[in-house]
Amino acid sequence: MVSTGLDGDVAIVTGASSGIGEATVRVLAREGADVVLAARRRERLESVADDVAAEHGVETHVVPTDVTDETEVRSLVAATVEEFGGLDVLVNNAGLGRGSDVESLDTSQYRQMMDVNCDGAFFATRAALPHLREAGGNLVFLGSFAGQYPRPANPVYAATKWWLRGFAHSVEAAHGDEGVAVTVVNPTEVRTEFGSEDGEAFEEVFDPGEVTEPAEVAEAIAFAARQEAPTTTSEIDVYRRDKFSHF
Numbered sequence: 382m383v384s385t386g387l388d389g390d391v392a393i394v395t396g397a398s399s400g401i402g403e404a405t406v407r408v409l410a411r412e413g414a415d416v417v418l419a420a421r422r423r424e425r426l427e428s429v430a431d432d433v434a435a436e437h438g439v440e441t442h443v444v445p446t447d448v449t450d451e452t453e454v455r456s457l458v459a460a461t462v463e464e465f466g467g468l469d470v471l472v473n474n475a476g477l478g479r480g481s482d483v484e485s486l487d488t489s490q491y492r493q494m495m496d497v498n499c500d501g502a503f504f505a506t507r508a509a510l511p512h513l514r515e516a517g518g519n520l521v522f523l524g525s526f527a528g529q530y531p532r533p534a535n536p537v538y539a540a541t542k543w544w545l546r547g548f549a550h551s552v553e554a555a556h557g558d559e560g561v562a563v564t565v566v567n568p569t570e571v572r573t574e575f576g577s578e579d580g581e582a583f584e585e586v587f588d589p590g591e592v593t594e595p596a597e598v599a600e601a602i603a604f605a606a607r608q609e610a611p612t613t614t615s616e617i618d619v620y621r622r623d624k625f626s627h628f
């Protein structure tokens with residue numbers, strides 16, 4: 382399997398304003414990629430973009446984007462191609478978990494998870510595919526352990542991640558022969574802002590050293606982004622070592 386750096390590659394990261402997305406921007410920039418940062422919180426994106434541009438000497442571009450809005454997502458991809466002349470890597474990372482059990486989940490929580498985790502990834506993938514095909518590029522999805530095993534604590538969140546893996550591998554099957562690589566990265570618990578919409582963020586719930594850090598997941602994403610034809614790594618599981626004792 383051939384793995385090179387990302388010098389001169391152009392990457393879009395959705396959900397780049399915090400957690401795994403922010404860490405991914407930092408690692409891709411360290412590897413030499415020019416990075417386009419997308420999420421809703423403009424100031425957070427600008428601060429990360431300025432930071433990595435200064436530290437790694439790469440180009441960055443901030444495009445505030447709500448991934449549930451297909452027009453904004455089309456503009457994100459169009460702005461990337463206009464700014465950098467193409468697109469090599471899309472990281473479909475924006476996502477969230479709301480609520481818990483089915484009976485107490487309200488419809489707006491249900492809808493938001495479906496809209497961001499599923500529709501958002503579809504909109505971005507659809508807009509990016511022609512450019513990824515041209516580049517022989519890499520498409521990376523943030524799946525989850527919850528998308529591989531049943532999750533009694535939040536069946537709808539789990540279902541969005543099962544959907545995402547099904548979509549990702551079907552896109553892989555449809556476009557692999559055109560040179561597009563697809564990888565699903567499946568973390569267990571990661572210390573980020575995840576969970577903050579309805580309770581305590583995982584970065585507060587878990588102490589450092591207890592579960593995975595965002596930078597560790599970002600290294601797996603960068604590995605996926607570096608894959609070169611004819612090979613792809615379809616799934617990367619990034620599990621806390623004691624996960625199956627808590628399963």
Ligand SMILES: NC(=O)c1ccc[n+]([C@@H]2O[C@H](COP(=O)([O-])OP(=O)(O)OC[C@H]3O[C@@H](n4cnc5c(N)ncnc54)[C@H](OP(=O)(O)O)[C@@H]3O)[C@@H](O)[C@H]2O)c1
Binds near residue numbers: 402475477523573
């Ligand atoms: N943390 C974990 O334990 C864990 C485990 C497995 C998988 N994951 C997955 O990893 C991915 C990243 O999550 P994280 O843990 O890094 O959580 P996080 O720190 O809460 O980051 C979530 C990111 O998604 C963005 N986002 C949310 N709604 C959006 C929207 N409508 N449009 C654009 N961006 C939106 C947020 O940015 P704005 O608020 O600025 O829009 C933020 O940058 C998610 O797909 C999550 O499901 C997380």
